[in-house]
Amino acid sequence: MIDVKIKYTDKDVFDIMIGLFAYDSGHEVSDIGDDDNSFRVVVAAWLDREFKKPENKHRHIPQVMDRFVREEFLAEEALARGYGCEDVVRFLSWLEEADFNEDSDIDEGGQWV
Numbered sequence: 001m002i003d004v005k006i007k008y009t010d011k012d013v014f015d016i017m018i019g020l021f022a023y024d025s026g027h028e029v030s031d032i033g034d035d036d037n038s039f040r041v042v043v044a045a046w047l048d049r050e051f052k053k054p055e056n057k058h059r060h061i062p063q064v065m066d067r068f069v070r071e072e073f074l075a076e077e078a079l080a081r082g083y084g085c086e087d088v089v090r091f092l093s094w095l096e097e098a099d100f101n102e103d104s105d106i107d108e109g110g111q112w113v
Helices: 010-024 033-051 064-074 076-080 085-098
Strands: none
Touching: 010 033, 010 064, 010 085, 064 076, 064 085
16 A cells, blocks of 8 residues: 555545545536545545554454444435435445455556546
8 A cells, every 4th residue: 555644634535535436426516526536545545554553453444433423424404414224334345346455456656547
């Protein structure tokens, strides 16, 4: 994995993930657009760091994401906005298919390929 210094909070990275998820799902996202490559590198580096933590040794999704997914898709406010379990499934499938944690997806220059 390319060593990318993470200067974002977990919340920032979660927001980036939601933006990329929406963008990759075909929605227009003004904050992502042409700069999605650098955002993907941020998410890949963040996931790499999280998976190195002992509590995530045997997990497919970092533990810190449990609360994020609950708040983003299953909290009362999220349910009122129309989110639910199906959105969790779609998001987790997208996260798995995106292969953010695969070394081969980042080239030597730190670009998503």
